[in-house]
Amino acid sequence: MSNWEKNIRRVTPYTPGEQPNQPDMIKLNTNENPYPPAPGVARALRDTETDALRLYPDPAAKDLVHAIAEEYGLQDEQVFVGVGSDDVLAMSFLTFFNGGKPILFPDITYSFYDVWADLFRIPYERPELDAHFHIRKEDYFRENGGIIFPNPNAPTGVSLPLSDIEDIVAHNQDVIVIVDEAYVDFGTQSALPLIEKYENLLVVQTFSKSRSMAGMRIGYAMGCPKLIKYLNDVKYSFNSYTMNRTSIAAGVAAIRDQEYFLETCTKIIETREWTKKELKKLGFTFEDSKANFIFATHENCPAQKLFQALREHHIYVRYFPGGRTENHLRITIGTREEMETFLGFVKEYLKKENLWKF
Numbered sequence: 001m002s003n004w005e006k007n008i009r010r011v012t013p014y015t016p017g018e019q020p021n022q023p024d025m026i027k028l029n030t031n032e033n034p035y036p037p038a039p040g041v042a043r044a045l046r047d048t049e050t051d052a053l054r055l056y057p058d059p060a061a062k063d064l065v066h067a068i069a070e071e072y073g074l075q076d077e078q079v080f081v082g083v084g085s086d087d088v089l090a091m092s093f094l095t096f097f098n099g100g101k102p103i104l105f106p107d108i109t110y111s112f113y114d115v116w117a118d119l120f121r122i123p124y125e126r127p128e129l130d131a132h133f134h135i136r137k138e139d140y141f142r143e144n145g146g147i148i149f150p151n152p153n154a155p156t157g158v159s160l161p162l163s164d165i166e167d168i169v170a171h172n173q174d175v176i177v178i179v180d181e182a183y184v185d186f187g188t189q190s191a192l193p194l195i196e197k198y199e200n201l202l203v204v205q206t207f208s209k210s211r212s213m214a215g216m217r218i219g220y221a222m223g224c225p226k227l228i229k230y231l232n233d234v235k236y237s238f239n240s241y242t243m244n245r246t247s248i249a250a251g252v253a254a255i256r257d258q259e260y261f262l263e264t265c266t267k268i269i270e271t272r273e274w275t276k277k278e279l280k281k282l283g284f285t286f287e288d289s290k291a292n293f294i295f296a297t298h299e300n301c302p303a304q305k306l307f308q309a310l311r312e313h314h315i316y317v318r319y320f321p322g323g324r325t326e327n328h329l330r331i332t333i334g335t336r337e338e339m340e341t342f343l344g345f346v347k348e349y350l351k352k353e354n355l356w357k358f
């Protein structure tokens, strides 16, 4: 190894889901929304003035912060925005998990958490989910440097009741507890009301899933003004202009269309519940998902083989090899038609391979 290489910050990076680009593909691998963004987003993009791009955007992204605050009945000082919730979460790790004690997150969870912890040299411990992939709140009642978990959890889709979240926050008032609510709009109760009661709670959400804007990269955190100020201090020490002009305008348009948001979330929830019934008929089992995906396993059909067979037919789902997730597939909920095609293929595959009695 060269001497200069010894000074490198070496990290094992997060592996994002594949982004293939075939015209005939069915993409159920990265939990995107199958419906387009709210109609107002297209208008906002058309109205974007190219000439204005020579100017820096508003570093505080005030219009977007205000629109989000209004939507949730908060003060602007309670909202922080970033380039997707990945950016917001990374900033939060850097800002809040600075005490030197191990932070806690589940053994099976969003696989970016250990990457950020390693990147920022934050020690961590990972309490095991129970045999049904549920978080045991008692595992988080011990000394730690901070806590983070998604609700519902990913890739399991399992959600934790608000009373359990409050217990975790109340037991940990000397550290920051972050609830990553990337998938909360598909049927889980948000911890947001608790931010008025607990200064140590940060709730993070995203426009990528329920607002159909993964390509625009907008995420946000909500918490008490003091937490938001500390986050902004770190952000301004890193990159002042995180939100570009286009994202700000498109984000405002998206959050203002509550009707479209509810309509598309309802459609996804209905398709998810229908897909659960169909998957059960084919012999799959899974914990009850409240997200826009289902984390399923089959007693006769190895997940990896099915993953490959689907892939060869340009149907993409996500597979996490190794450990307790080895025999599961995470299947994003697409449109009803996409799910019919997916299930049709799976049924034929199980028949052909003689893996299930019909």
Ligand code: PMP
Binding pocket: 083, 084, 085, 086, 087, 110, 150, 154, 180, 182, 205, 206, 207, 208, 214, 218, 219
């Ligand atoms: N949290 C969880 C649990 C996720 O699954 C994802 C999506 N990969 C994110 C955060 C980040 O999403 P985004 O950066 O698109 O907001």
